[in-house]
Amino acid sequence: MGNTDLQRVTELRALIAGFLKKRLDDKLDKLKDYDPKRAELHEQFIPANWLGDAARRVSQIQAVTHSLKPIHPDAKGTNLYSSPDVQPVLTVVGSHCLGSEFTSDVVGNAAALDVYKFLKLEHEGRSLLALSLARDADLSAALSSDAAQAQAWMAAFGSLPERQGRVASHTLAKQLYWPVGGDPHDDSDFHLLAPLYASSLAHRVYQTVQDDRFSEEAIAARQAKKEDKYSPRPVREYPDLAIQKLGGTKPQNISQLNSERRGNNLLLASLPPMWRSMDVKPLLGTDSMFPRFNRRPEVRRMVKALLAFLKSDPTRNLETRRRRAEWVDGIIDEFLQFRAELRPLSPGWSQATECHLSNPIKHWLDPKGVERALASAGLPLPTDTAERVSALFANWLNAQLRDPLPMGDPEFLEWRNRMQEQIKAEEREGRHDD
């Protein structure tokens, strides 16, 4: 053993001894002074004994990046170690985004997780696992003076990321058919895809979200925002974040990282813009539709955003016009949605005496009812509904923005024209309430 560095060997030995001592002390603390198990434990934690046992038990666990158990805790089958830095780079998000900086997970017998903790010990920035894989001579010398014995142990430790047993899936695992040929009626034109849980990726997302929610910097930033003070760190919120529990009260049965996440799997919200119930009431006892329209959370959000944007006094350029148009279009969309939601009402609701809406609004919201009423009275149909509704809309939007911004005729015309364009297009393409 001419090429060993005595200094490193000593350090590695101290590292291992320190780890064993700490584990031993933790266990001894739980025992009474006269417990006969104390002697047993002392025996067990003699480095040669513990290392030999660990080398045997390492086969009960596997280092992975993708695991099966989060999909169903009773599923048994293949877990994979698929290093993100060798995966093809894609234009969509996946584990490949992690590059070389990822945390690998461990699955298998939770009773053997101490072996993984041992292999994760770092010396000069490299884990004992990495040193074992590299067959490091100094680690060999530190493990045992018997070179053959040390080599055998390192070989065992190095097998941690290797897949065990034959490739297998399970009835409780997800398996789905994906069409790959032209003919969906041909049974052979499919691939079976078995999604595994990307544990390393989920861990990165978890760490990011936890940092934004609970880290000291994040809390300080939130406090600064509350007090209208400056903070270099932005405040980040995850609205409607859901927490799914994996593994119930025993998250370690799923995997090591799941245990570190306390079994919390964070799910980002991917919701459509519709939370309210579909119960619609006719607009009665009010002379304007806008108060109800204004109560829609989306309308409030977009008007507020548009106001904030205009207040920031953006330079008058193309980009500004585009952004402004996008917000206004969003509000117009809500206006059209608002009207469509009233469609299931039976026609003629606007003819009730309690309905104090203006005539163009009545016609726009309840076209069939109004047309029927006019026809039976022998009166002509109004032809200017689009213009008048658009004007009312433009007036309303200007009123929302007028305080504190000066809103005048050019803006009025812009809002009115955008709205009218939509209503006209609708008329051209035929009524939808037939």
Added chain:
Amino acid sequence: MMTEQPSNKALLVLPRLRVQNANAISSPLTWGFPAITAFTGLMTALERRLGPSAGIAFYSVGVVCHSFEPQVTRGGYTRSFHLTRNPLLHDGRTAAIVEEGRVHLDITLVFEVELTAALLGDTERAQLAVYIGDVIAGMRIAGGSVVPPLPGKVRNSPRPSIALVPGDPEGRRMEFRKLSRHWLPGFALVSRDDLLEARQAELQLTTPHATLLDAWIDLSRLNYRAIGDTVEPVEWVTDSRPGWIVPIPVGFVALSELHDPGAVAGARDPHVPFRFVESVYSMGQWISPHRLSNISDLVWEPDRNSASGLYRCINKYQAPSFAVSQATQIKESYYGNYRSQNRVRACIRAQAGPL
């Protein structure tokens, strides 16, 4: 006997399907509306159930959501799922809880299909549409059951229909616009892959190593920033973006080689090649259907790239960077040259009007 290949383009619309207890956990990282792969999968299952002799071939599917009732807790900062009490085990112990997310949906499905010549008549199409409506009622959609509309909820509840697609582009556009008006109130899910790269580039201005994952997370949250630094009170602004943008799973990418049929123990089908995969993600947008001008803006199609091992659903929607008049709309091919198109549109707009 030779069966005729379907070749006449049409749109099958299954309006206002009520789905109970659909899967709300769309991927290991997202929850909410079921994954789009659930709907492309439904399309394949439906086509196979109808059989090759039905004379109808399916190509892609679009989904419009009218109502969305997630079964989750509403208080506090985070949501958790309403769980079900499951039957006891055979020895009387309580079964372990495996959390599932559920949602009740009201959706319209639109399929791009082709029909055989024998099905072109109005009566034949109407019959087929009704038949498909009946078949769908007995199937699962995203794991949920299809239930009949509530009585009195929707006046004249709309029926399934098959509309022929006109040959000329203008007629096709008009026909689609007319159909799409029926889908209000509701929002359609379209792809916004472009936002991911754009946001990554933005992030890289301050953080050179920002990845697509960072961009994806950033687009999935609200960011508030302090403006200026000396004068108090400091103003905080939200990074706002117009449009209802959400993170979505779009498919899968291979983790292993393609195992031969039968080589994997426990596979559900020993006659089909098998592959381990992970979910991949992108951004989507919920958009009012009247903003779409073509059927290709709405529909998603399953696709596979054998070189990268990517199995994903593709939607060809291109966000209009400017409201251009229809006459100047540029013929769009899949994905292609998004940025150059924007430049062209910018020029058109710049010439068209004063600032």
